[in-house]
Amino acid sequence: MPMYQPSKRDGVAGFASGGDAHVLDLDTAVKDGVLGGIGGGVVGAGGGGDKLDLKKMIEELDLSEVPSVFICPISLEPMQDPVTLCTGQTYERSNILKWFSLGHLTCPTTMQELWDDSVTPNRTLYHLIITWFSQKYLLMKKRSEDVQGRASELLETLKKVKGQARVQALKELQQVVAVHATARKTVIEDGGVAAISSLLGPFTSHAVGAEAIGILVHLTLDSESKTNLMQPAKISLLVDILNEGSIETKISCTKLIETLMEEKDFRSEIVSSHSLLVGLMRLIKDRRHTNGVLPGLGLLKTISLHKEVRGLIVRIGAVPQLVNLLPSLDPECLELALFILDALSTLPEGILALKVCSNTIPNMVRLLMRISESCTQYALSILWSVCKLAPEECSPVAVDAGLAAKLLLVIQSGCGPVLKQRSAELLKLCSLNYTDTLFISKCKLTRTIQ
Numbered sequence: 001m002p003m004y005q006p007s008k009r010d011g012v013a014g015f016a017s018g019g020d021a022h023v024l025d026l027d028t029a030v031k032d033g034v035l036g037g038i039g040g041g042v043v044g045a046g047g048g049g050d051k052l053d054l055k056k057m058i059e060e061l062d063l064s065e066v067p068s069v070f071i072c073p074i075s076l077e078p079m080q081d082p083v084t085l086c087t088g089q090t091y092e093r094s095n096i097l098k099w100f101s102l103g104h105l106t107c108p109t110t111m112q113e114l115w116d117d118s119v120t121p122n123r124t125l126y127h128l129i130i131t132w133f134s135q136k137y138l139l140m141k142k143r144s145e146d147v148q149g150r151a152s153e154l155l156e157t158l159k160k161v162k163g164q165a166r167v168q169a170l171k172e173l174q175q176v177v178a179v180h181a182t183a184r185k186t187v188i189e190d191g192g193v194a195a196i197s198s199l200l201g202p203f204t205s206h207a208v209g210a211e212a213i214g215i216l217v218h219l220t221l222d223s224e225s226k227t228n229l230m231q232p233a234k235i236s237l238l239v240d241i242l243n244e245g246s247i248e249t250k251i252s253c254t255k256l257i258e259t260l261m262e263e264k265d266f267r268s269e270i271v272s273s274h275s276l277l278v279g280l281m282r283l284i285k286d287r288r289h290t291n292g293v294l295p296g297l298g299l300l301k302t303i304s305l306h307k308e309v310r311g312l313i314v315r316i317g318a319v320p321q322l323v324n325l326l327p328s329l330d331p332e333c334l335e336l337a338l339f340i341l342d343a344l345s346t347l348p349e350g351i352l353a354l355k356v357c358s359n360t361i362p363n364m365v366r367l368l369m370r371i372s373e374s375c376t377q378y379a380l381s382i383l384w385s386v387c388k389l390a391p392e393e394c395s396p397v398a399v400d401a402g403l404a405a406k407l408l409l410v411i412q413s414g415c416g417p418v419l420k421q422r423s424a425e426l427l428k429l430c431s432l433n434y435t436d437t438l439f440i441s442k443c444k445l446t447r448t449i450q
Helices: 026-031 046-050 054-061 093-101 123-158 163-179 181-189 192-197 206-216 223-229 232-244 247-260 274-285 290-304 307-315 318-328 331-344 348-356 360-367 373-389 391-400 403-412 417-431 436-442
Strands: 082-084 090-092
Touching: 054 123, 082 093, 082 123, 090 093, 123 163, 123 181, 123 192, 163 181, 163 206, 181 192, 192 206, 192 223, 206 232, 206 247, 223 232, 223 247, 232 247, 232 274, 247 274, 247 290, 274 290, 274 307, 274 318, 290 307, 290 331, 307 318, 307 331, 307 348, 318 331, 318 348, 318 360, 331 348, 331 373, 348 373, 360 373, 360 391, 360 403, 373 391, 373 403, 373 417, 391 403, 391 417, 403 417
Parallel strands: none
Antiparallel strands: 082 090
16 A cells, blocks of 8 residues: 655645644745745635635646645545544545555554544645645636637637738747647637638648648547548648658648548548658658657558558658668667568568568567567568568578577467467478578577577
């Protein structure tokens, strides 16, 4: 059971974790900065604070930093009904009663045996808690209203201005919706999605397009909005900006296209674009801005699910580029890249591209039993495709890279039966070019755990 022991430095001024016998001066608490006060006063204190629902405030605020004296030592959550034991320790009523119901006759924090199992409501602490949360809650509401009003103003401004003034209004609106959920809700409710989408077209400047896309990517789009954005002229602009925009704009384009692909009426020809795929590979390979790798691979994975587009992905040279990137990728990106390569290996031209890339076999062998079972599965599938295509040429290369020993590790591991079966089949395929004695010598583990 989690235990929490408030330290003296975390305590509220004048409070000693006791019951109502310990007098707490709220004004002193505000003055000392524990409650923070607004304009020198206490918001929501006393009867006014009681009108606000404490549970609702705690849930909606979801604060990461709360004074430790407000935290129940059992649940490590803010208390809503604090009660104090005879030991002077305070807990949430429901938590300490549950502790007693389990047969415990001790104080959970100090483990002292209780000489009195009664609980005393800690009204002073309760009022302090509700005052503190009321302040935060009312301030949040005020900021939310201000943000909503500003979002509405900016939407109205967009209807009236053009040129640089429009760019500036879009830029400010993007900053607001990126941070505030209430602003995003306001934009959607005020018809902002349609208004902003209407700005995208064949004659839209990249300055306007980039800011508009930066806003749309933060909004929840309904089916009608997605269909509207899938018009050829809008997709064409998205692709152009993906190729020429800043790294932030490129990432926004990537995320927006992936959102559009979630629509059930999405057609694969929308992403069957040489320019789109080339721009995507540039984003993935950009060593100066590595924050674009994950969204780029994420979109490419989604595109590769469409069989009609896989051939084009191979033709733009994606296979060797992805293979050569593998050693530099983190585990999450690595799994995405391997998924894409495995999908491309379902095509004859994809297998051939993997075979002629000199780094395919050593990179795949190196990844077996290295990152995750999924990565091992994809790498093994790719090796199987390549070695089966040209066993006499590829199997010796794979075995010299340590494949046989790695396959034995897979077979002896806790991997699934399908993976083990494929490993056994590949091991048998690779052994055909060797005598039994020579092949056994190739199965030593010395090369596999470097």
